[in-house]
Amino acid sequence: xxxxxYFEGESMTRRRVFTLAGGALGGLAGAGIILPALxxxxxPIFDQPEEDWQPVGPLxxxxxxxxVPRVITIVQGIGEAGKTTVYVRRxxxxxxxxxxxxxxxxxxxxxxxCPVRFVQAAGNFICPCHGGVYGFQGEVIGGPPVRPLDRFxxxxxxxxxxxxxxxxxxxxxxxxxxxxxxxxxxGVWEYLxxxxxxxxxxxxx
Amino acid sequence: xxxxxxxxxxNGNGDAPAALENGDAPSPVTDNPGKRLTTGAKDAPADLxxxxxxxxxxxxxLTAMLMRKVPKGTNWFYTLGSATLFAFVVQAITGVFxxxxxxxxxxxxxxxxxxxxxxxxxxxxVRGMHKWGASVMVILVFVHMARTFFFGxxxxxxxxxxVIGVVLLILTMVMGFTGYLLPFDQRxxxxxxxxxxxxxxxxxxxxxxxxxxRAGPEFGATTLSRFYAIHMLLxxxxxxxxxxxxxxxxxxMGTTAPPWMRADLKPKDARRExxxxxxxxxxxxxxxxxxxx
Numbered sequence: 001x002x003x004x005x006y007f008e009g010e011s012m013t014r015r016r017v018f019t020l021a022g023g024a025l026g027g028l029a030g031a032g033i034i035l036p037a038l039x040x041x042x043x044p045i046f047d048q049p050e051e052d053w054q055p056v057g058p059l060x061x062x063x064x065x066x067x068v069p070r071v072i073t074i075v076q077g078i079g080e081a082g083k084t085t086v087y088v089r090r091x092x093x094x095x096x097x098x099x100x101x102x103x104x105x106x107x108x109x110x111x112x113x114c115p116v117r118f119v120q121a122a123g124n125f126i127c128p129c130h131g132g133v134y135g136f137q138g139e140v141i142g143g144p145p146v147r148p149l150d151r152f153x154x155x156x157x158x159x160x161x162x163x164x165x166x167x168x169x170x171x172x173x174x175x176x177x178x179x180x181x182x183x184x185x186x187g188v189w190e191y192l193x194x195x196x197x198x199x200x201x202x203x204x205x
Numbered sequence: 206x207x208x209x210x211x212x213x214x215x216n217g218n219g220d221a222p223a224a225l226e227n228g229d230a231p232s233p234v235t236d237n238p239g240k241r242l243t244t245g246a247k248d249a250p251a252d253l254x255x256x257x258x259x260x261x262x263x264x265x266x267l268t269a270m271l272m273r274k275v276p277k278g279t280n281w282f283y284t285l286g287s288a289t290l291f292a293f294v295v296q297a298i299t300g301v302f303x304x305x306x307x308x309x310x311x312x313x314x315x316x317x318x319x320x321x322x323x324x325x326x327x328x329x330x331v332r333g334m335h336k337w338g339a340s341v342m343v344i345l346v347f348v349h350m351a352r353t354f355f356f357g358x359x360x361x362x363x364x365x366x367x368v369i370g371v372v373l374l375i376l377t378m379v380m381g382f383t384g385y386l387l388p389f390d391q392r393x394x395x396x397x398x399x400x401x402x403x404x405x406x407x408x409x410x411x412x413x414x415x416x417x418x419r420a421g422p423e424f425g426a427t428t429l430s431r432f433y434a435i436h437m438l439l440x441x442x443x444x445x446x447x448x449x450x451x452x453x454x455x456x457x458m459g460t461t462a463p464p465w466m467r468a469d470l471k472p473k474d475a476r477r478e479x480x481x482x483x484x485x486x487x488x489x490x491x492x493x494x495x496x497x498x
Contacts, residue, residue: 194409
């Protein structure tokens with residue numbers, strides 16, 4: 001039996017055309033609401049960071065032999081939760097570093113992000129959560145961390161040492177874009193843990 | 206239950222036309238005003254239920270759901286799902302009231318928690334119900350899951366309900382994870398840092414998932430409100446929808462008998478054949494084995 005309104009040679013019934021058109025219009029209307037809302041929620045992933053440099057003290061405060069703790073603010077406006085400790089020292093010629101450069105080691109453990117502490121007597125960084133241990137340059141010497149401690153870029157302005165954006169390092173201490181704790185760096189890991197647009201470019205080594 | 210008269214039948218008693226013709230013939234109920242009042246008051250609740258039910262038709266649905274047949278051997282282990290649902294309802298109710306005092310801002314969150322715990326009347330109790338209830342719910346979810354597994358209740362035709370249950374388990378864990386941050390003390394802050402970083406260790410998508418959860422590369426100004434929104438709006442909505450589907454399937458499919466009940470078999474059939482006999486007789490058909498011995 002032919003449906004009402006059927007004429008010879010038609011490939012779609014009137015009912016089917018209206019069903020498809022209704023579905024398409026409903027889908028468009030739904031997408032018009034859902035997609036902006038989703039974009040709104042995931043937008044921070046694509047936010048470019050602003051480069052923020054903070055002075056942490058005059059040049060004489062820092063020596064090559066040991067670290068000096070300094071507190072910087074990495075997120076403005078959220079009080080204590082936005083602050084972090086960095087360990088700063090002058091470059092050491094014994095370690096093959098430029099003596100006029102400054103090294104700022106992040107306290108964020110490369111295992112899962114707990115705060116590490118520099119233990120003067122041992123010359124090591126030690127994490128309280130899961131037993132990660134790092135050597136003097138932040139290289140892993142024990143426990144679960146997957147890469148050396150992150151660093152912050154440094155520069156000297158008006159005889160003050162300034163701390164800049166965070167970057168991560170490979171096991172050979174070559175700078176790469178900042179990765180979250182728990183993510184390996186170097187080699188194939190650069191592709192398995194891709195660099196995020198929300199991180200700053202690393203310094204040229 | 207008194208029902209409103211249908212059109213054409215004045216009071217549903219069948220003798221309506223006669224009563225109408227008689228006009229002022231006194232009815233046994235209405236001749237005494239006091240008696241009429243008490244009878245009316247007694248009937249009021251039933252009348253109300255009847256009035257609503259006539260317009261919703263919920264009785265048949267509720268009867269089918271609440272009075273459904275359950276298999277022989279149904280026991281206390283079968284209450285674990287309802288217990289989990291009860292735990293969820295407790296979390297929902299206490300959560301709504303906690304939200305009246307809580308401020309999801311990194312600067313004020315901890316102060317608002319200490320205020321609602323220490324200063325607000327019964328605040329410690331309501332917060333305690335929510336905090337300990339969270340653990341109770343997680344434990345109940347797992348025990349309920351273990352019951353389903355060990356009783357074999359996940360098997361055909363109930364696999365889909367198992368899958369929905371797993372989704373509910375994951376959503377419950379997401380609730381635990383996002384809720385843990387909200388007191389914003391040292392423990393919850395660092396536990397969340399660790400948890401977000403564990404999420405980040407997933408290859409390819411992990412780093413972006415971390416950025417999504419934190420709303421940026423660092424724990425930032427909107428991380429807490431993001432967790433709060435997920436905790437009190439997004440996931441509860443999903444859980445309620447999933448519980449609806451879960452219960453629908455429970456009613457639709459019915460529950461299973463415990464594995465030690467063989468109510469579906471007659472005693473003769475329930476007798477176990479030796480495994481060797483079945484294996485040897487595979488070519489000759491099962492009927493021969495059934496008649497042997």
